[in-house]
Amino acid sequence: MNPLTVAYLSPAMPALSETFVYEELLALERRGVTVVPFSVRQPAKPVPAQQALAARVTHLYAGGPLAVVLGGLLQLPRFGLRVGKALGWLASDVTECGPLRLSSWKLAYQFLAGARLAALLRQRGCSHLHVHFAHVPSQIAMYASALGGVPFTIMAHANDIFEDGILLQKKAMRAKRMLTISDYNRRYLQGLGIAPDRLAVVRCGVSFAPPVTPPRWEAGPVFKLASLGRMVEKKGFDVLIAAVALLRNKGLAVQLSLAGDGPLLSNMKLLAQQLCGLEAVLFVGSLPHHEVAAWMRQHDAFVLACKQDRHGDMDGIPVVLMEAMSQGVPVVSTRLSGLPELVQHQQTGLLAEPNDAASLAQQIEALMQSQTLRERLATQAQAYVGMEFGQATNIDRLMDHIRL
Numbered sequence: 001m002n003p004l005t006v007a008y009l010s011p012a013m014p015a016l017s018e019t020f021v022y023e024e025l026l027a028l029e030r031r032g033v034t035v036v037p038f039s040v041r042q043p044a045k046p047v048p049a050q051q052a053l054a055a056r057v058t059h060l061y062a063g064g065p066l067a068v069v070l071g072g073l074l075q076l077p078r079f080g081l082r083v084g085k086a087l088g089w090l091a092s093d094v095t096e097c098g099p100l101r102l103s104s105w106k107l108a109y110q111f112l113a114g115a116r117l118a119a120l121l122r123q124r125g126c127s128h129l130h131v132h133f134a135h136v137p138s139q140i141a142m143y144a145s146a147l148g149g150v151p152f153t154i155m156a157h158a159n160d161i162f163e164d165g166i167l168l169q170k171k172a173m174r175a176k177r178m179l180t181i182s183d184y185n186r187r188y189l190q191g192l193g194i195a196p197d198r199l200a201v202v203r204c205g206v207s208f209a210p211p212v213t214p215p216r217w218e219a220g221p222v223f224k225l226a227s228l229g230r231m232v233e234k235k236g237f238d239v240l241i242a243a244v245a246l247l248r249n250k251g252l253a254v255q256l257s258l259a260g261d262g263p264l265l266s267n268m269k270l271l272a273q274q275l276c277g278l279e280a281v282l283f284v285g286s287l288p289h290h291e292v293a294a295w296m297r298q299h300d301a302f303v304l305a306c307k308q309d310r311h312g313d314m315d316g317i318p319v320v321l322m323e324a325m326s327q328g329v330p331v332v333s334t335r336l337s338g339l340p341e342l343v344q345h346q347q348t349g350l351l352a353e354p355n356d357a358a359s360l361a362q363q364i365e366a367l368m369q370s371q372t373l374r375e376r377l378a379t380q381a382q383a384y385v386g387m388e389f390g391q392a393t394n395i396d397r398l399m400d401h402i403r404l
């Protein structure tokens with residue numbers, strides 16, 4: 001068996017909202033690692049640039065519930081005595097979650113999906129399973145590991161621990177290591193009772209192509225802001241639109257371009273129309289990933305007004321901020337979660353208070369008023385993000401844990 005045949009499992013692959021997963025996978029393959037891709041379900045939208053990868057992905061929920069249940073039951077006899085261990089884990093997990101709760105029924109379903117996965121890991125000669133997100137994929141993975149004996153690592157991100165986190169202590173104990181994207185997350189997980197030696201920080205490293213054109217430090221007559229993300233509450237687009245309205249009410253010439261799609265898109269358009277007019281906030285829709293860098297460089301600053309939503313979900317360290325910084329675009333974000341680890345106030349960007357339009361407007365105005373500040377922050381950010389968040393560095397860190 002090839003010791004570097006690694007299975008990858010994520011919620012949906014390839015997905016526009018999780019480019020960091022497939023970029024990491026492809027980087028491993030460029031290093032000669034054989035990667036076998038799996039996802040829980042099919043992505044909602046195809047990624048045209050990744051059709052070759054999409055054709056290789058096995059979707060564990062394909063065929064619907066009946067296929068998952070029957071397929072899992074048919075595979076169980078293959079694993080002999082290991083079935084007892086796996087059922088023991090499931091019984092313990094159901095007891096912890098509550099036998100009558102919906103989450104426990106879902107665990108039983110995920111157990112059977114895990115049986116299907118375990119059989120596929122054995123069939124394809126996988127010696128390790130790496131899982132992105134500590135919720136559903138990790139639940140399937142831990143049962144697959146118990147059945148098939150393939151060790152696994154977990155990469156924890158944001159909503160998978162802040163909002164949807166269940167059985168996190170058990171997952172950390174069963175995995176070879178629970179990795180996470182920030183020191184903030186590591187401290188949070190330790191606060192839940194997970195031992196420090198079960199945790200490690202590995203950034204969502206991104207491959208940063210240098211800008212093909214020099215950064216634009218000199219702003220034009222209208223200061224152009226960019227923001228990008230899924231139109232959901234935690235991205236804080238409502239706060240950003242309100243901040244733009246405050247700046248325009250002061251007589252400052254500023255325009256915002258918003259890229260992305262999602263359930264709150266119509267709400268954001270209505271809010272923009274009410275507060276400052278659609279000429280002040282341009283909605284450009286979803287962008288293919290390969291067009292993002294050039295689009296960012298057309299703007300004077302990139303702003304991401306992250307906040308905690310009503311369910312407790314919040315961003316970890318959004319990759320889109322790293323991408324803006326890599327392109328020499330000054331950034332503004334908020335003091336939330338792991339964001340200050342990337343956007344260091346007055347060093348690699350500016351930080352506002354979350355869910356505070358006035359604070360956000362103040363930081364944006366500071367950038368507008370000083371070309372020197374924009375140049376200093378962007379130059380320092382470009383160097384820092386390449387050093388700490390570069391893909392090569394973090395692939396090395398990941399492989400160290402896989403090889404343990």
